[in-house]
Amino acid sequence: MHNITSPIAHHHGLDHRERLENMLADLLRLMAEQRGGSRSRVDVAAETLAGPGDSHAQSITQRDLDFCIGERETARLIELEAALKRLNEGTxxxxxxxxxxxxxxxxxAMPETAHCMACQVDAEALNSATVKPSEPGRARPSTGTGRQSAVLGR
Structure with missing residues (x-):
C-alpha cells in the first residue's frame, strides 16, 4: 500500500464524500427493498409480457436475474465502502x-474508482484475456499468437 496523501482527498473530499455516502445509502435502500420482496419494474414487466404457461420459465429467469443483480450490487457496495475508507485514510x-x-x-464520473485510467485499461485487458473459453459470447483467451508470441519468442 502506498503512503501517498492525495490532494483530492483534502481539496474535494467533502464533495466526493457526500456523493459516495448518497450512492451507498441509495444502494443499501435498493438492496433492502429487493430483500423485502417489493415488486420491481422487472417483475411488473415480466408479468405484463407473460403468456399462458410462462410462469415456471419466468420464475427461473427471475431467480437468475435476482442472483446477478445481487452479485453486482454486492460488488458495488464493496467498492463504495472502500472509496470511503480511502477518503478517511487520505489516499x-x-x-x-x-x-x-x-x-x-x-x-x-466514477467516485468509487480505485484505479487511474491506465491501470483500469490494463486490468480490463487482462480480464478479457483470461475469460474461460467455455463462457458463451465471451472472448477466448490469447492463444499466444500475435504481438505477445513475438515478444515471448513463440
Missing part, C-alpha cells in the same frame, strides 16, 4: 495499483 484519488493520481474528471 482517495491515488491509484491503488501504481500509486499515481486519478484524474479529477474520472473521480467525478
Amino acid at each position: 482517495y484519488g491515488v491509484c491503488t495499483v501504481c500509486g499515481g493520481p486519478i484524474m479529477e474528471a474520472r473521480l467525478d
